[in-house]
Amino acid sequence: MRVLGIDPGLTRCGIGVVDGTIGRPLSMVEFGVARTPADAHVSARLLAIEAELEAWLDRHSPDAVAVERVFSQHNVRTVMGTAQASGVVMAAAARRGLPVALHTPSEVKAAVTGSGRADKAQVAAMVTRLLRLGAPPKPADAADALALAICHVWRGQAASRLEAAVLAQSTRRTP
Known part of the structure; x- marks a missing residue:
C-alpha cells in the first residue's frame, strides 16, 4: 500500500x-514541504498548495491519503490556515477517488513511538529508524507527514480489514 501523508499548514505543508x-x-x-509566502493572499497560497499536491499525486499514485486532523489551538489564525490547507488536500484526493483518513496527532505519535505524548524529536527519531534513513527527515513538517503515512499503513489497513470482516459477516447472515 502506498500512502501519501500530509501535515497540513498554510506556510509549510509537510508531504511524505x-x-x-x-x-x-x-x-x-x-518527502518534502510545500511552502507558501506569508505575505501572499490566502487564496494564492491555497492554490499553490493544491498545485504542489497535484504534482505529488501524479508522481506517486498513492492508494490512500492520510491527513493530520486539525485540532483546536490557542492561535485561531493558525488553526484557520491549517484547516484551509487540510480542506484543499481532502478535496484534491476526493477528486481522484482516493480514500482520505484523518489521524489525530496523539494517534500518530502512539502508532510511531508507542506514546501519544511523544515530542517531535522522538517522532523524527522513530520515523528515521522505521524507514531505515541515514538521518532524520528535515524539516519537522516532512517527518510528521511521513509519520502520518506510517500510522495509516499500520492502522488504516487494520481498520479496513476489520470493516471488511464485519461486512462479510453481516452479509452472510442476511437472508
Missing part, C-alpha cells in the same frame, strides 16, 4: 510518501 503493509518493513518513497 511511504510504501508498506502490516508486518513488513516500510520504505520511504519521497
Whole structure:
C-alpha cells in the first residue's frame, strides 16, 4: 500500500510518501514541504498548495491519503490556515477517488513511538529508524507527514480489514 501523508499548514505543508503493509518493513518513497509566502493572499497560497499536491499525486499514485486532523489551538489564525490547507488536500484526493483518513496527532505519535505524548524529536527519531534513513527527515513538517503515512499503513489497513470482516459477516447472515 502506498500512502501519501500530509501535515497540513498554510506556510509549510509537510508531504511524505511511504510504501508498506502490516508486518513488513516500510520504505520511504519521497518527502518534502510545500511552502507558501506569508505575505501572499490566502487564496494564492491555497492554490499553490493544491498545485504542489497535484504534482505529488501524479508522481506517486498513492492508494490512500492520510491527513493530520486539525485540532483546536490557542492561535485561531493558525488553526484557520491549517484547516484551509487540510480542506484543499481532502478535496484534491476526493477528486481522484482516493480514500482520505484523518489521524489525530496523539494517534500518530502512539502508532510511531508507542506514546501519544511523544515530542517531535522522538517522532523524527522513530520515523528515521522505521524507514531505515541515514538521518532524520528535515524539516519537522516532512517527518510528521511521513509519520502520518506510517500510522495509516499500520492502522488504516487494520481498520479496513476489520470493516471488511464485519461486512462479510453481516452479509452472510442476511437472508
